[in-house]
Amino acid sequence: MARHTAPDPTRRNEQSRAAILTAAAELVAEVGFGKLTIEKIAARAGVGKQTIYRWWPSKGAVVFDAFLAANRDTGGGLDLPDTGDLAADLRAVLRATADELADPAFDRTGRALTAEVLNDPDLLREYRERLLDPLLEVTRARLRAARAAGLIPADADLDLAVELLYGPMYYRWLHGLGPLDHAYADRLVEATLSALEP
Amino acid sequence: MARHTAPDPTRRNEQSRAAILTAAAELVAEVGFGKLTIEKIAARAGVGKQTIYRWWPSKGAVVFDAFLAANRDTGGGLDLPDTGDLAADLRAVLRATADELADPAFDRTGRALTAEVLNDPDLLREYRERLLDPLLEVTRARLRAARAAGLIPADADLDLAVELLYGPMYYRWLHGLGPLDHAYADRLVEATLSALEP
Amino acid sequence: MARHTAPDPTRRNEQSRAAILTAAAELVAEVGFGKLTIEKIAARAGVGKQTIYRWWPSKGAVVFDAFLAANRDTGGGLDLPDTGDLAADLRAVLRATADELADPAFDRTGRALTAEVLNDPDLLREYRERLLDPLLEVTRARLRAARAAGLIPADADLDLAVELLYGPMYYRWLHGLGPLDHAYADRLVEATLSALEP
Amino acid sequence: MARHTAPDPTRRNEQSRAAILTAAAELVAEVGFGKLTIEKIAARAGVGKQTIYRWWPSKGAVVFDAFLAANRDTGGGLDLPDTGDLAADLRAVLRATADELADPAFDRTGRALTAEVLNDPDLLREYRERLLDPLLEVTRARLRAARAAGLIPADADLDLAVELLYGPMYYRWLHGLGPLDHAYADRLVEATLSALEP
DNA sequence: TCGTAATCGAGACGGTACGTCAGGTCTTTTT
DNA sequence: AAAAAGACCTGACGTACCGTCTCGATTACGA
Numbered sequence: 001m002a003r004h005t006a007p008d009p010t011r012r013n014e015q016s017r018a019a020i021l022t023a024a025a026e027l028v029a030e031v032g033f034g035k036l037t038i039e040k041i042a043a044r045a046g047v048g049k050q051t052i053y054r055w056w057p058s059k060g061a062v063v064f065d066a067f068l069a070a071n072r073d074t075g076g077g078l079d080l081p082d083t084g085d086l087a088a089d090l091r092a093v094l095r096a097t098a099d100e101l102a103d104p105a106f107d108r109t110g111r112a113l114t115a116e117v118l119n120d121p122d123l124l125r126e127y128r129e130r131l132l133d134p135l136l137e138v139t140r141a142r143l144r145a146a147r148a149a150g151l152i153p154a155d156a157d158l159d160l161a162v163e164l165l166y167g168p169m170y171y172r173w174l175h176g177l178g179p180l181d182h183a184y185a186d187r188l189v190e191a192t193l194s195a196l197e198p
Numbered sequence: 199m200a201r202h203t204a205p206d207p208t209r210r211n212e213q214s215r216a217a218i219l220t221a222a223a224e225l226v227a228e229v230g231f232g233k234l235t236i237e238k239i240a241a242r243a244g245v246g247k248q249t250i251y252r253w254w255p256s257k258g259a260v261v262f263d264a265f266l267a268a269n270r271d272t273g274g275g276l277d278l279p280d281t282g283d284l285a286a287d288l289r290a291v292l293r294a295t296a297d298e299l300a301d302p303a304f305d306r307t308g309r310a311l312t313a314e315v316l317n318d319p320d321l322l323r324e325y326r327e328r329l330l331d332p333l334l335e336v337t338r339a340r341l342r343a344a345r346a347a348g349l350i351p352a353d354a355d356l357d358l359a360v361e362l363l364y365g366p367m368y369y370r371w372l373h374g375l376g377p378l379d380h381a382y383a384d385r386l387v388e389a390t391l392s393a394l395e396p
Numbered sequence: 397m398a399r400h401t402a403p404d405p406t407r408r409n410e411q412s413r414a415a416i417l418t419a420a421a422e423l424v425a426e427v428g429f430g431k432l433t434i435e436k437i438a439a440r441a442g443v444g445k446q447t448i449y450r451w452w453p454s455k456g457a458v459v460f461d462a463f464l465a466a467n468r469d470t471g472g473g474l475d476l477p478d479t480g481d482l483a484a485d486l487r488a489v490l491r492a493t494a495d496e497l498a499d500p501a502f503d504r505t506g507r508a509l510t511a512e513v514l515n516d517p518d519l520l521r522e523y524r525e526r527l528l529d530p531l532l533e534v535t536r537a538r539l540r541a542a543r544a545a546g547l548i549p550a551d552a553d554l555d556l557a558v559e560l561l562y563g564p565m566y567y568r569w570l571h572g573l574g575p576l577d578h579a580y581a582d583r584l585v586e587a588t589l590s591a592l593e594p
Numbered sequence: 595m596a597r598h599t600a601p602d603p604t605r606r607n608e609q610s611r612a613a614i615l616t617a618a619a620e621l622v623a624e625v626g627f628g629k630l631t632i633e634k635i636a637a638r639a640g641v642g643k644q645t646i647y648r649w650w651p652s653k654g655a656v657v658f659d660a661f662l663a664a665n666r667d668t669g670g671g672l673d674l675p676d677t678g679d680l681a682a683d684l685r686a687v688l689r690a691t692a693d694e695l696a697d698p699a700f701d702r703t704g705r706a707l708t709a710e711v712l713n714d715p716d717l718l719r720e721y722r723e724r725l726l727d728p729l730l731e732v733t734r735a736r737l738r739a740a741r742a743a744g745l746i747p748a749d750a751d752l753d754l755a756v757e758l759l760y761g762p763m764y765y766r767w768l769h770g771l772g773p774l775d776h777a778y779a780d781r782l783v784e785a786t787l788s789a790l791e792p
Numbered sequence: 793t794c795g796t797a798a799t800c801g802a803g804a805c806g807g808t809a810c811g812t813c814a815g816g817t818c819t820t821t822t823t
Numbered sequence: 824a825a826a827a828a829g830a831c832c833t834g835a836c837g838t839a840c841c842g843t844c845t846c847g848a849t850t851a852c853g854a
Contacts (some may be wrong), residue, residue: 167366563762
């Protein structure tokens with residue numbers, strides 16, 4: 001097993017780091033996660049293998065970091081505005097989510113990442129901390145505000161609510177059960193809000 | 199990659215086939231899918247590697263077949279009785295699903311299988327045809343009967359309904375978002391039926 | 397190891413036997429002995445592998461038989477006439493040998509066969525019994541007749557004599573030391589006869 | 595087949611190289627060339643297979659190199675002294691050759707090597723350049739000196755002479771035609787010198 | 793003449809070794 | 824000290840053949 005008390009990060013070569021993440025992102029889209037290799041990443045990035053092993057513990061970690069880096073650029077959409085219209089706000093975020101999942105460019109990478117994350121508890125933890133929990137939390141926060149405003153019942157189960165919003169869409173996406181369009185997003189929001197009623 | 203104009207299946211050795219599937223099932227539970235190798239399967243099954251390559255195109259396909267074979271033995275639970283009480287019937291199937299997902303023995307295999315299935319369109323198709331679609335269809339059929347009986351609105355979207363039932367539970371399971379117990383199953387059923395109201 | 401008390405030879409399929417030997421001869425010339433396989437012979441001959449294993453103990457034995465069969469057709473040249481002129485008679489047989497060795501078609505097969513025979517005592521014995529000893533013996537017989545006629549000394553070592561005739565030529569052939577033409581054959585005969593003088 | 599644009603030889607691990615050659619030499623003596631495998635060499639040498647494939651194109655090349663390395667250690671005996679007594683000098687080298695060929699330890703390796711060399715033009719060339727030609731040349735040189743001293747005719751064919759010396763002995767060895775003792779060596783020298791007379 | 797027994801083509805089987813690929817570690821040289 | 828380069832040991836890959844073993848389907852006696 002590797003050591004992975006990472007070496008002095010101040011001396012890290014930023015160019016190499018960026019080249020590795022870029023190469024990883026490109027390659028995962030080109031050949032998929034399964035056929036992706038550390039050697040190919042190193043070769044494409046013009047980097048020694050050791051430079052990868054020095055800073056990441058596994059292939060999954062590199063790809064995951066690449067995914068995060070890419071999502072940080074696109075903003076991540078981690079802000080759910082409160083316009084006062086709960087349904088509209090939820091529709092906005094669900095529509096955005098649907099658009100992302102429906103994007104073929106995202107599809108391969110997303111599936112690859114999901115597959116890795118599911119079978120690696122460390123990766124799963126990091127995925128939840130860095131991506132999933134924040135997303136669910138902003139959604140929950142918006143619902144909490146609505147609850148405080150009396151728009152939904154005081155005893156509404158918000159954990160269940162976010163699962164009702166994102167779970168079906170994720171289920172549909174992973175299994176290819178149907179289209180992921182705005183109409184579908186809207187119906188999900190409607191169903192969820194309807195379920196929260198007494 | 200393998201050729202896969204499958205050889206004459208009438209000459210297939212049933213003992214070898216069974217030994218391979220058993221070995222695959224055991225190993226995936228012991229070491230996980232990632233560390234599973236064709237060589238280990240062959241060794242444990244007392245079989246030549248070629249005998250595996252002759253009949254399956256990939257490691258994933260073997261494991262998948264092993265999973266199917268195991269589920270065929272346990273019946274698969276593909277019968278959703280109609281007692282007249284829709285909520286009770288749905289609770290029964292959702293509780294059973296929750297029990298299965300919560301079973302640690304199933305967890306590892308299920309995650310491994312899911313990861314494979316997500317990234318292999320062929321496997322995904324087979325998974326849907328052999329397992330997922332039948333499950334969804336019996337559920338939809340039960341809802342269809344209830345709709346015919348006037349228990350739920352005539353314009354209820356049954357595709358959405360089954361996704362509301364299974365999607366959140368699957369989402370919670372994969373991401374480890376919370377407990378998968380009977381109370382959770384019951385709340386899902388309640389929420390779904392509530393969402394179907396007008 | 398195989399049994400090889402050969403089965404009832406009266407029931408043997410002569411067509412198969414011929415097809416196997418032909419295929420073996422062709423293939424050894426095409427791909428060389430090392431890359432020759434029983435499977436390829438069987439495939440080319442349109443024959444089951446078992447039919448080969450039933451009648452021959454090894455790949456070498458098949459090729460050897462093929463070689464013998466081919467040489468039986470070309471006569472084998474196993475007759476050294478006694479014209480009364482010893483030098484002329486020896487020149488005739490040495491020239492014929494040189495021609496054969498110099499034939500590129502023979503070269504590959506001959507080398508392959510030699511290589512096999514050298515490392516398999518069983519094959520070597522059969523080679524000597526069926527090909528080499530008869531050749532050496534007719535040569536020795538011719539020398540014996542000459543010795544009886546007083547043309548060469550009574551105490552001449554005939555075993556050495558035949559080795560002086562064939563050994564250098566074989567040595568030159570195997571190692572590619574020089575041309576194998578009639579002039580060379582003639583010089584060998586001259587040198588050998590000269591060496592037999594007192 | 596291998597690539598064989600050999601990698602940077604300055605970075606080669608000398609320990610691995612030596613271990614491989616030693617293992618190859620031992621194994622060829624133990625199990626014979628035919629049953630020798632690259633995997634066994636690698637295992638015995640404590641080396642990865644790739645390290646063999648990196649530096650040698652074939653099993654034959656490894657064994658050949660091992661043979662050369664061993665012969666370099668024993669000096670190769672490539673010095674034919676000129677005591678003034680031509681017959682005695684030739685007897686010395688022929689007797690040494692006979693002793694080597696008669697050595698059972700040499701027999702197996704020698705036959706294996708011969709078989710390889712005969713069917714691989716590249717190996718044959720290397721064998722001639724590194725072992726055979728030097729041997730023949732020192733012998734020819736000794737004869738040349740004798741010719742210059744008038745001990746043998748000025749028009750003696752020295753190429754033929756060396757073939758008369760070594761060819762019969764090699765022929766006898768390969769085919770197992772008779773004993774390889776000093777008496778035989780002496781007779782060969784006598785016959786050859788006698789053949790060189792006018 | 794009609795089983796019945798052996799041979800035949802075919803090819804699946806348990807294996808061994810192949811030659812390749814990549815993993816992760818280590819060393820050498822350069823920056 | 825970190826990085827590019829790449830040799831090293833390890834081990835799995837997927838393939839090719841090995842020699843054995845069923846399978847029907849001829850084929851050729853011998854009762």
